[in-house]
Amino acid sequence: MESNPTRRRLLQLGGVGATASLAGCSQFDIPGSEDDSESEPQTESEAELEADTEPDIDPADGITAVVQPDQEALQQAQQEVMAELEEGDLDEQEAQMELQQRQVELISSHAAEFESSMSDDDEVSIEAGVAQEGALLIDGPDERLMSLLRDGDVSGLMPGAEYGRMLEQQEQQQPPVDAEEGGEEPVEEEPVDEDDADDETADGDDSTDEDEAGDEDETDDADE
Structure with missing residues (x-):
């Protein structure tokens, strides 16, 4: 779909800042990037998406939409954690983990809100998404997708292949399976x-x- 001149123009305009957002390179070091290999597991406070992580379509046939919470919410979370650090309630490592968790919660919540707002939209379909990354694979007419960017509903638009690469990076970051745990169960000898x-x-x-x-x-x- 990127071969379409209109689609190429859409991605050129929508890609400003989107790459940094998806890679987790924002001002507050949003977790979930390839540098954050030890990100915390999802907690009950994180919002979940109705869409599956794995899409039913080829990611290259869709568009990767990046959604991020507003900077004020991120700044407030940072200030609250810094206050706890200065008061001695948290050490530096605990403060870093707490800040990352709050950022993930904000991103997940914003992604879930965007998905909900698109549920009644007949033009835009959400094919897949990863809430804690703020990334959703969507499809729809170019003009409608551009309106999402103009209205601030999404922070950026990128080629759908970027969503596929993100999934590959997540798979590579998964810890190896323990041979003892993943091996075959020993066969018990029947008593004679x-x-x-x-x-x-x-x-x-x-x-x-x-x-x-x-x-x-x-x-x-x-x-x-």
């Missing part, structure tokens, strides 16, 4: 019934007696 074991032993003894008797008969025949 004592009666069956005795029967097998008895059968073995009978076979031995028959073999010995056969050997004696052959010896007698040889002597004759």
